[in-house]
Amino acid sequence: MAETLLFNALREAVDEEMGRDETVFVIGEDVGHYGGSYKVTKGLYEKYGPLRVLDTPIAENSFTGMAVGAAMTGLRPIVEGMNMGFLLLAFNQIANNAGMLPYTSGGNYHIPMVIRGPGGVGRQLGAEHSQRLEAYFQAVPGLKIVACSTPYNAKGLLKSAIRDKNPVLFFEHVLLYNLKEDLPSDEYLVPLDKADVVRPGKDVTILTYSRMRHHVLQAVKGIEAQGFDPEVIDLISLKPIDYDTIGESIRKTHKVIIVEECMRTGGIAAEIIASINDRFFDELDAPVMRLSSQDIPTPYNGRLESLTIVQPKQIVEAVEKMMTARV
Amino acid sequence: MVQERILPTFQATSAKIDKEEGLRLYEDMVLGRYFEDKCAEMYYRGKMFGFVHLYNGQEAVSSGVIKSMRPDDFVCSTYRDHVHALSAGVPANAVMAELFGKETGCSKGRGGSMHMFSKEHNLLGGFAFIGEGIPVALGAAFQSRYRRDALGDASADQVTAAFFGDGTTNNGQFFECLNMAALWKLPILFVVENNKWAIGMAHERASSQTEIYRKASVFGMPGYEVDGMDVLAVRDVAKQAVARARAGEGPTLIECLTYRFRGHSLADPDELRSQAEKDEWQARDPLTRMEAYLIEQNLADDAELKAIKKRIEVHVEDAVKFAESSPEPSPEELHRYIFAED
Ligand SMILES: Cc1ncc(C[n+]2csc(CCOP(=O)(O)OP(=O)(O)O)c2C)c(N)n1
Ligand SMILES: [Mg+2]
Numbered sequence: 047m048a049e050t051l052l053f054n055a056l057r058e059a060v061d062e063e064m065g066r067d068e069t070v071f072v073i074g075e076d077v078g079h080y081g082g083s084y085k086v087t088k089g090l091y092e093k094y095g096p097l098r099v100l101d102t103p104i105a106e107n108s109f110t111g112m113a114v115g116a117a118m119t120g121l122r123p124i125v126e127g128m129n130m131g132f133l134l135l136a137f138n139q140i141a142n143n144a145g146m147l148p149y150t151s152g153g154n155y156h157i158p159m160v161i162r163g164p165g166g167v168g169r170q171l172g173a174e175h176s177q178r179l180e181a182y183f184q185a186v187p188g189l190k191i192v193a194c195s196t197p198y199n200a201k202g203l204l205k206s207a208i209r210d211k212n213p214v215l216f217f218e219h220v221l222l223y224n225l226k227e228d229l230p231s232d233e234y235l236v237p238l239d240k241a242d243v244v245r246p247g248k249d250v251t252i253l254t255y256s257r258m259r260h261h262v263l264q265a266v267k268g269i270e271a272q273g274f275d276p277e278v279i280d281l282i283s284l285k286p287i288d289y290d291t292i293g294e295s296i297r298k299t300h301k302v303i304i305v306e307e308c309m310r311t312g313g314i315a316a317e318i319i320a321s322i323n324d325r326f327f328d329e330l331d332a333p334v335m336r337l338s339s340q341d342i343p344t345p346y347n348g349r350l351e352s353l354t355i356v357q358p359k360q361i362v363e364a365v366e367k368m369m370t371a372r373v
Numbered sequence: 374m375v376q377e378r379i380l381p382t383f384q385a386t387s388a389k390i391d392k393e394e395g396l397r398l399y400e401d402m403v404l405g406r407y408f409e410d411k412c413a414e415m416y417y418r419g420k421m422f423g424f425v426h427l428y429n430g431q432e433a434v435s436s437g438v439i440k441s442m443r444p445d446d447f448v449c450s451t452y453r454d455h456v457h458a459l460s461a462g463v464p465a466n467a468v469m470a471e472l473f474g475k476e477t478g479c480s481k482g483r484g485g486s487m488h489m490f491s492k493e494h495n496l497l498g499g500f501a502f503i504g505e506g507i508p509v510a511l512g513a514a515f516q517s518r519y520r521r522d523a524l525g526d527a528s529a530d531q532v533t534a535a536f537f538g539d540g541t542t543n544n545g546q547f548f549e550c551l552n553m554a555a556l557w558k559l560p561i562l563f564v565v566e567n568n569k570w571a572i573g574m575a576h577e578r579a580s581s582q583t584e585i586y587r588k589a590s591v592f593g594m595p596g597y598e599v600d601g602m603d604v605l606a607v608r609d610v611a612k613q614a615v616a617r618a619r620a621g622e623g624p625t626l627i628e629c630l631t632y633r634f635r636g637h638s639l640a641d642p643d644e645l646r647s648q649a650e651k652d653e654w655q656a657r658d659p660l661t662r663m664e665a666y667l668i669e670q671n672l673a674d675d676a677e678l679k680a681i682k683k684r685i686e687v688h689v690e691d692a693v694k695f696a697e698s699s700p701e702p703s704p705e706e707l708h709r710y711i712f713a714e715d
Contacts, residue, residue, distance in 0.1 A: 118497060
């Protein structure tokens with residue numbers, strides 16, 4: 047066991063996989079000499095050299111497409127988005143080529159690549175650096191989307207993502223890089239497609255992911271104080287969604303609240319609610335509730351920013367409202 | 374009509390090709406031409422659908438470049454991709470079947486005219502958005518260098534050719550990739566097929582510097598202009614570029630001055646291009662020119678060329694029969710290929 051910061055857990059994952067498979071390489075802005083904007087690739091340039099930790103010009107769409115071409119021809123690129131928001135410039139390559147090309151080619155090509163980096167609302171970074179692209183990308187066929195939330199799952203998930211034969215969008219969160227946790231010294235993997243039941247409970251299912259997992263866990267005390275027993279599930283995989291785990295929970299609690307950091311319109315919760323209605327409508331005792339970020343560009347001002355995203359207190363209130371509503 | 378660019382002259386006698394290679398190039402161009410003519414026919418007969426972009430007139434580029442490469446080299450095309458696929462060795466049957474949307478198509482009927490793929494023939498695609506294939510080609514070229522220099526595989530000397538049009542050279546991916554290719558000395562050929570038009574946008578109305586090959590120099594990369602209606606001229610430049618790339622000396626930009634003999638796609642009424650311009654370029658038909666050369670050099674006689682044409686005609690007919698009699702993809706497999714199979 048060793049106490050590890052989340053960014054170091056990610057670095058260990060990349061390092062271990064590069065050591066294990068010589069076709070794995072890192073590509074992106076400032077990943078080499080600089081060691082990554084959040085230090086996830088620190089020291090790897092020195093260890094693996096300039097081709098395996100490739101510093102690129104600031105040309106997101108082209109270097110992402112280049113990674114697609116490298117993946118099609120047998121390498122396993124890890125693209126670092128300096129900030130996931132910048133990948134808006136690579137939307138074309140991610141959607142048309144990483145996502146759709148394996149299908150369009152009738153299975154001629156696979157695209158084993160990982161696109162990873164920091165997303166989410168940080169501390170007063172302004173609208174453009176506070177994006178949650180998972181919501182924008184979820185409609186693209188052929189992509190897997192994963193959000194890590196702890197040092198343990200960050201490492202195990204990233205290793206699995208690197209070994210996966212498909213393009214994986216891997217979201218980290220700017221405010222979680224310094225989380226600490228004791229990690230096993232033995233190698234481990236965390237499956238990409240399994241939601242994590244973080245706190246079992248019987249009264250209400252709370253679905254969440256990324257940083258909001260921690261807001262929900264902060265809210266748990268208040269929820270318990272009111273006499274309720276919530277089941278907290280970290281979705282981990284945002285595409286595909288693990289409806290087996292969700293269904294099992296709903297059959298127990300019959301109530302669902304979704305807490306997300308993306309905006310309400312077209313968000314992850316919007317999709318999950320529709321699917322829960324399709325699959326588990328008869329199990330529900332109440333309409334699924336969602337707590338999302340406001341539908342606005344994230345403001346710079348700290349107070350306005352905190353009003354933009356869901357706070358633990360609102361989660362407690364939402365549970366109370368749902369539990370005390372007459373059905 | 375704007376002043377036509379003077380086509381660079383090429384001394385065909387310096388090409389020094391033997392009969393076998395001459396006929397190989399000729400046959401590949403005939404295949405390209407006949408295949409496309411057949412596509413037009415099948416499209417109007419309702420056998421193929423969607424946007425179908427034909428390559429008539431530009432055959433010297435595909436044959437001149439791709440036939441100067443090895444079968445294990447990589448080819449990356451655009452939406453005007455049938456003939457690049459054929460030159461790269463994808464069987465006419467598989468390309469035609471793809472156009473018919475059949476399971477036996479090179480993309481299993483999932484891709485269509487603009488999405489020809491064949492891993493077996495190192496054809497990277499078929500890309501329907503302009504410019505998006507260039508980075509993918511760059512990635513394949515990077516892969517060769519990675520295997521050679523990071524993994525120490527001395528046999529990894531594959532070269533990649535990326536084809537695209539004049540209109541596409543105003544897209545950022547073109548400049549971004551030229552920069553990276555030169556920066557990392559990647560084994561890649563950027564082959565611009567300057568056919569003077571991007572649908573209805575005349576090249577000189579879209580580009581502040583119309584001589585595209587000059588854009589190589591700012592990246593410290595060699596750039597050549599070549600008569601894209603002369604397969605021997607294209608072959609000559611391509612051979613040098615391939616040799617440089619293979620030797621680890623980096624990328625080359627090749628601007629082929631060419632012309633499409635049909636509309637942008639089969640849905641294009643083609644009303645903007647003047648008859649005078651069309652006539653001028655039609656007179657440079659790369660097939661006729663190669664025929665004249667082969668006969669002049671005593672590399673072939675009329676009967677031989679006729680025999681080749683007859684054979685290709687039958688070959689393309691057979692491709693249609695194959696496509697027609699091939700099965701449709703199964704509805705049960707609608708979702709197959711979204712994710713990799715184990
Ligand atoms: C990103 C994108 N924008 C627009 C189009 C529509 N479009 C298809 S072909 C074309 C013109 C391209 O011209 P050029 O690069 O010269 O190639 P050519 O068709 O002449 O071979 C345009 C605008 C497209 N396919 N992709
Ligand atoms: Mg053009």
